[in-house]
Every structure is written in C-alpha cells, then in structure tokens.
Amino acid sequence: MHIASSATDDNYLIGSKCQSCGAMAFPKRVICHKCLSDNVVEIPLSKRGKLASFVVAWAAPEGFQPPMMLGYIDLPEGVRVLSMVTGCEPSKDALKPGQEMELVFEELRTDQNRNNIVAFKFKPVTRRRES
Amino acid sequence: MREVVVAGVGVHKFGKFIDKSLKDLGRVALKNALDDAGLTAKDIQAAFFGNAYGGLITGQESVRGQTILLHSGISGIPVLNVENACASGSSAFREAWLSVACGLYDVALALGVEKLYCDNTPKTMAAIITSSDLEIVGDTGWSFPTWYALKARMYMREYGATQEHYAKVVVKNTKNGALNPHAQFHKPMTMEEVLESREVCYPLTLYMCSAIGDGAAAAVLCSKDIAQKLQKKPMVTVAASALTSATFQNDPKKPTAVGSTGYIAAKLAYEQAGVGPEDIDVIEIHDAFAPAELTAYEEIGLCGDGEGIRLIEEGKTEIGGEIPVNTSGGLASKGHPVGATGLAQIAEVVWQLRGEAGPRQIAGRNKRRGPVLGLTHNGGGTLEGDAAAMAVHILRRI
Numbered sequence: 001m002h003i004a005s006s007a008t009d010d011n012y013l014i015g016s017k018c019q020s021c022g023a024m025a026f027p028k029r030v031i032c033h034k035c036l037s038d039n040v041v042e043i044p045l046s047k048r049g050k051l052a053s054f055v056v057a058w059a060a061p062e063g064f065q066p067p068m069m070l071g072y073i074d075l076p077e078g079v080r081v082l083s084m085v086t087g088c089e090p091s092k093d094a095l096k097p098g099q100e101m102e103l104v105f106e107e108l109r110t111d112q113n114r115n116n117i118v119a120f121k122f123k124p125v126t127r128r129r130e131s
Numbered sequence: 132m133r134e135v136v137v138a139g140v141g142v143h144k145f146g147k148f149i150d151k152s153l154k155d156l157g158r159v160a161l162k163n164a165l166d167d168a169g170l171t172a173k174d175i176q177a178a179f180f181g182n183a184y185g186g187l188i189t190g191q192e193s194v195r196g197q198t199i200l201l202h203s204g205i206s207g208i209p210v211l212n213v214e215n216a217c218a219s220g221s222s223a224f225r226e227a228w229l230s231v232a233c234g235l236y237d238v239a240l241a242l243g244v245e246k247l248y249c250d251n252t253p254k255t256m257a258a259i260i261t262s263s264d265l266e267i268v269g270d271t272g273w274s275f276p277t278w279y280a281l282k283a284r285m286y287m288r289e290y291g292a293t294q295e296h297y298a299k300v301v302v303k304n305t306k307n308g309a310l311n312p313h314a315q316f317h318k319p320m321t322m323e324e325v326l327e328s329r330e331v332c333y334p335l336t337l338y339m340c341s342a343i344g345d346g347a348a349a350a351v352l353c354s355k356d357i358a359q360k361l362q363k364k365p366m367v368t369v370a371a372s373a374l375t376s377a378t379f380q381n382d383p384k385k386p387t388a389v390g391s392t393g394y395i396a397a398k399l400a401y402e403q404a405g406v407g408p409e410d411i412d413v414i415e416i417h418d419a420f421a422p423a424e425l426t427a428y429e430e431i432g433l434c435g436d437g438e439g440i441r442l443i444e445e446g447k448t449e450i451g452g453e454i455p456v457n458t459s460g461g462l463a464s465k466g467h468p469v470g471a472t473g474l475a476q477i478a479e480v481v482w483q484l485r486g487e488a489g490p491r492q493i494a495g496r497n498k499r500r501g502p503v504l505g506l507t508h509n510g511g512g513t514l515e516g517d518a519a520a521m522a523v524h525i526l527r528r529i
Contacts, residue, residue, distance in 0.1 A: 026381060027267055033379025052383060053288075055280040057272070057332045061260055062253050064272040072281055074383035080516075081381075082281075084271055092333040097288060108270060119270045 001120050002044065003105065011105045012044040013120060015079055026079040047103040048125065049075040054097075056090045063109055069094070073101050073122045087123025100125040132232045135369045136358035137526060138351045139168025140478035145315045145346035145465045147248040153185055153195065154202040157244040160347035160471070161203050164240070168351040169361045172204035175351070176236040181213045181223035181243035182470035183511075187258035188249055199244060216262035217419065218374075218511025219243060220348060221473030221522035225372045227352045232369075237354045243475075244347040245468035255343055259469075262512035262519065276340060276420065278513055280332040283422035285386045287334065290437030292425065294334045298325040299443050300421040301338050301463050307450060308460020310490040313475070315344050315466035339421035344466025348474035350481075365485045370504065370527040371403035377514035386426075386436070392521035393430030393508060400506070400523040401432070408432040411525070412495045412502035413483045414454065415476035417510045418461040427508050428456070431523070450493055458483060458491045473509035473522060480505030484528040503528050 004011050016025045018032035019039040026045060031038050054071035069085035086106065088094045101122040108119040141163025143156045165171060180196025191198065196210045215222040220243030227241040247255050260274055286292055301320055308314040320338055328337040358366055373396040388394050401407055408431060416431075418424040425439030433454060434442055442448055448456035459465060459479040462472065482488045484505050495502035505526045512519030 024382075025379070029379070053281045053285045055277050055284060055332050057274065057277050057280075058330055059256075059274070059276070059332075060272050061274055062257060068272050070272060070277045070281065072285075072383075078382055080383045082268065082271055082273065097285075117270065 164349035179223040181219035216512030279420035304461035304463035308464020341462035341467040346468035371400035373399035388429035396523040
C-alpha cells in the first residue's frame, strides 16, 4: 500500500499489471500469475469496489479486538482483496453483497519501537447529502 | 514404479493430553502400526515425519522426527521432516509411498504427530495462523474460521445452502464418531445442539469447527514381495497418490470447485488409479470446518457445483448411504491434531477396506465383495483462497 507523504499525495493500494497479457494482481507480483512474464508494472488500484462476501468474527488473533469484520472486496481492475471492514456495527446482516465499499487507512497498533502500524480497511460508502 | 502395500496402520487416540509429549503420542501410534504390520522398529529402512506446529507449541523447531523416532527405537536410517500444515500427515505418507514405489527402500514409515493443546488458546491460534501468507493476511485479523466463513457465505448465496445444511454435516459425522474409539468426542450432536452452539463466525457455530487436539497416526508401507510374506490380513495397496499446491489467483469469480486444488488432486488421483468417483466405496474428507465437506464433495467429483447440498440432504454420505463420507467421525469428532490428521484418514480407510471398522463398517458398493476402493482428501494451509497443500490418496484392497 502507498501512504500519502504530502498534502497533494494520496493513499492507495498498489497492485500490478502484466504488460504482456494484461492480468492484474493484488498484492503486487514480480511475475504474472497467468502468463509468467516478468514484464510486470506496479499500478495504483481503485479506491472503491464492491463487497463480494463479509463475516463477523467473534474470536480474533492476538492484537485484534473481536467482534471484527472481514470481507472480500472486488475492485474494478478485476482483483479480489481480503480486507478488514470498518465503518459499521459488526453484525452478520450489517452489509449486503454487491454494496459499494471504499478504502480507508487506519492505525492498527504500535510496534515495540513505538512505530505506528497502519492497515488498510474498507468501509461502506455512505451517500453524501447534496449541498 | 512398483506396487506398494500399506502393511500396517495405527493411531494414538485423539484428544487433549496436557501431560503427554510428542514422543509419548508418536510411540503409541508407531507401535500400533508396527504390530498391525507384523514388523519391528528394526525393519524400518526410511521414515517420514509429519508435524506442523511442534516448533511453535513445544519449542522443538528442528529435527522433530529424529528426536521422536530415536525415542521409539528407530535410528540410524534416513529421517525426513515433512511440514505441509494440515496436510503434513498425508504428505509424509506420500513420501514413504514414493520411497518404496521407486525401489529405493522395501519398508518405510510415515508417522504424523501433533500437540496443539497447551492450555493457551491464543498460542495455539497464533501457531495455526502461520499456515498462510503472513505478509498478506498478518495485519488483516484473518484466521481460518473467517476464511471458511467467507467462502461459505458466498456458497450459500450462490447455491442456496443454509446453516442447517452445514449443521447436518456435523450431525452425520458426530453420529459416526460416537462409534470410533480413537475419536476425541463420542457424543452424537443434534441439529439443535449444533445450531445453538456459540457463533464463531456466521455461518460457523462452535460445533461446526474442528476442535484443538493432540494425537498421532502412523502407516508402515512395504513392497508387495515383503507384504506377501507378512500378511494374514486382506492386502491394501496405494492405488494413487496426488499432491498439489495453490496457484496464483485472486480474480473475482463465483464459487466453483473446478480448478481448485482438491479438484486437481482428485483428478490426478483418479487418472493414476484408473478409476472414477463412481467406483469409490468410502471417503475421508478434510472437514476442518463443516462447510468444507460440501465443497469437497464437489472437488472430488461426487457431484457438480452446488450439488453437495443435495448429497447431505438425501443422506447419501451416511454410513448406510450410497457413498459414505467420514465414517471415522471426521475432524468434527476426532478434533484436528494437524500433523496426524491425514494419516488417521488413511488408517480409517485401511480398516474399512479390510472389514475391520467394527460398528462403523460399511458394506461397499458391491455388498457381496465388500468395499474395494477408498479415498482420502487432506488439505493444508491456505494461499490465494485455496488450500496451500492438497493431498488425495486412493487405496485399493487386492
């Protein structure tokens, strides 16, 4: 993932695109998973996608607080991303497959050297009120 | 390649044994397998040791096989440590088969042992999560239940499966497990008990998830020449051994068994054995989480995409059904001591083919002849939304 380093910069996920056959991948690859070409370039991925499936986990690995939500988000580039889901109350009926989701970056934890570990998540797109 | 016979199988009961070490568990399974074969530790020429999390749970990260086997009187021979997550046991079995099939050795051992219960569930869970690509999923809060649940919800939406179908898998398997002295749990579960147990990750309830456990299982493999001198029991051979790994894929698609590791391994195994799914008499499936049993029916060709629902609805995979699956009780009853699981599946199929499964014994497709062919399906870890390692074996009574 790319974290913004200035006010004009942006946060986004980095995928890869094969220059030989066009196949897209996330996380980025150094070799194309379809044609095995190494002519692969990094590309920024769309920040919006559609929810393919989601779940609420009532038990979580250490460092995570249950209940927590995870989902598969299908991006328009043709990649399916596994991601934490945020921005709604954890419930098995909170979201609907096909629903539009958008990328957010959130602080996950602080490591032993007091560095902030940032993770990407997706949250449901809420309709903004027209002004 | 020459024909290889599974001369003996043995297990250490699956359960939670806080006071037993990997050595204690392994020794019992090994002795039972050697006794079953009519061989001794001195007869073993090569050994393949399956274990996944011994390093993380006990600290014994290296030379696990050598330490455990030396303790049981097996030393001075090639010992190979095999780690393939939940498919470690069947991967060790495959290596033992290969070493005899190619003619390098006449008698080889596959031993799978696991100690997962350490009275520290977060430690056990942290160990299990390492059977994935940690660089990708490590900071997502991912765990195996979430993976199976994400897949199960997509399957439900696409094919109309309900939580009741998944509960029915547990009801069937725990009914079988009640008849298996080696299982961790002997209580048959009702639909209500499964559905009303604690929600772990919808649609998964607690009893749809295989339990943490300890255990060991072993198989002694030998050439047919040697087996003919030994065996008083019906002879069971390895008709096929297929192992594959996950491929790069992360494109959005509807749930399908076609192209999955289970599908590919089963196809390879059927080709190798010269048989089809319609010929198999008994099957052990990797039901680490109940929904996986239905999709595994589809992977191994018992039915098409989405039709696993009908197989469980119609009782076709019960002990008295057309094609019994998980007569041992599956992972639902046995629990899942990872490195031992695949070899315990092999042991169950050998017992079924020999007619030694007691109250769990199946009649076979041809009731006069009894069961002839059995299949095991054992997946390990996950990558790219599929099993990282997948082993399918077909055994044949001759």
